[in-house]
Amino acid sequence: MAEPAPSAIGFLPLYRQVKDRLVQRLLSRDWPPGHLLPSETELAGELGVSQGTVRKALDEMASERLLVRRQGRGTFVAEHDEERILFQFFKLVADDGARVFPESRVISVTPAAADADDRLNLALPEKARIVRIRRIRSLGGRPVIVETITVPHSVFPGLEHGEIPNNIYGLYNARFGVTVARAQEKLKAVALGAEDAGFLGASAGDPALIIDRLAIALDGRPVERRLSLCLTDGFHYLSDLT
Amino acid sequence: MAEPAPSAIGFLPLYRQVKDRLVQRLLSRDWPPGHLLPSETELAGELGVSQGTVRKALDEMASERLLVRRQGRGTFVAEHDEERILFQFFKLVADDGARVFPESRVISVTPAAADADDRLNLALPEKARIVRIRRIRSLGGRPVIVETITVPHSVFPGLEHGEIPNNIYGLYNARFGVTVARAQEKLKAVALGAEDAGFLGASAGDPALIIDRLAIALDGRPVERRLSLCLTDGFHYLSDLT
DNA sequence: TAGTGGTCTAGACCACTTC
DNA sequence: AAGTGGTCTAGACCACTAT
DSSP states (O other): OOSOOOBTTBOOOHHHHHHHHHHHHHHTTSSOTTOBOOOHHHHHHHHTSOHHHHHHHHHHHHHTTSEEEETTTEEEEOOOOHHHIIIIIOOEEETTSOOOOOEEEEEEEEEEEOOHHHHHHHTOOTTOEEEEEEEEEEETTEEEEEEEEEEETTTSTTTTSSOOOSSHHHHHHHHHOOOEEEEEEEEEEEEOOHHHHHHHTOOTTOEEEEEEEEEEETTSOEEEEEEEEEOOSSEEEEEEEO | OOSOOOBTTBOOOHHHHHHHHHHHHHHTTSSOTTOBOOOHHHHHHHHTSOHHHHHHHHHHHHHTTSEEEETTTEEEEOOOOHHHIIIIIOOEEETTSOOOOOEEEEEEEEEEEOOHHHHHHHTOOTTOEEEEEEEEEEETTEEEEEEEEEEETTTSTTTTSSOOOSSHHHHHHHHHOOOEEEEEEEEEEEEOOHHHHHHHTOOTTOEEEEEEEEEEETTSOEEEEEEEEEOOSSEEEEEEEO
């Protein structure tokens, strides 16, 4: 690690090599969520680099929300608690600005064969199996979201057996060792169909926001596709352009 | 600047003080967009701090897109060119992923008194004047957005006289010295009204995405409110959750 | 070749938390 | 008082750009 370690594809700084090694330890669950990492000085000693180089790697991982740094206490592996979900992944906010974590009522959990659309989005091979979860989510007691989650059976084997908790990313993490690191959402306005309108206590043809999310795991794999059909009277999708 | 400079409200690191001074020079137009800043070493000498401290201030400003750093060339003041607008502020993307800068056809430019809603959003006093711009924007030749822009007359005096270019943030910058630094967007799904449907070649009642943007200038003032009514067949709003 | 930003090091001290 | 991350410094060398 003391060597410059030139790479065929340009130049890879030492702090990036350090970061890659630390990410590996997250992937291997060597350091599970909530775990306290060794101090910068200890890591520097272990890896044979200076404390400043370790620092740069840790700072970059913290900026990607993989770690949480707390002065005086230490550096911790980030957790998928409700607060993180609420701010990083749940963008629907009441018009008065209040952020509320939605409650969920599961409608169905169905194993099935992946169709062409699923295979394309989740990068799955022919004949792959998926699990589809359908649930209604409520904000302040009012049903406002019809959610359809599609995940590869290979990534979450046996997901269809057992409870589906409200915070499903916490389950992915705890039961399957899969950490959702980031996501991409595509939004459109659509007219509600009869069935969805029924779930939401609205009328067929009413406008609704459809959020098409693809969630990416720590290792870069797409691990979940989620379609959310949302009523937006009283709520809005909040997007910060920074 | 060599003093720790303790503050009544906690502790303000030296690099933040340096950053504040550099931001002031941007605000004062001492360094206009596109300008090449002095090198890190020169700035460090001028300000009486180490090069590493200047570096940290510049890095933070670059991460906020106020500056652009280019190895071997220098550090430049960011510009509001089309490319930046396209990636930072224009989130509507063709379904095949192509990013296209929209063309604009101005419908009206109207000075008026600010209503209660305008005053609330733009933090304006009673009896303030505003200018309202209405235009139709097209993607690939097809009209898909009805845009209503509301700006304080006090911030952009005389805006109503003269051409409204397609890239209006470039105009704010060049003609009025106002740099839009960030924005917040609130999205809802709505049913199209008859007039808007006419502009877009759609039918009244069709679902549309409404984007309610508040743009914030470099100094933190809200300087523009923009309502965009968008058709989303063939296009979507792209949001990255990182 | 000269100048810029980017990386890396070593060491000092500060602010915050815990014991 | 001890340990952590956060700041600041000084200096060396590397990668990239322009001339």
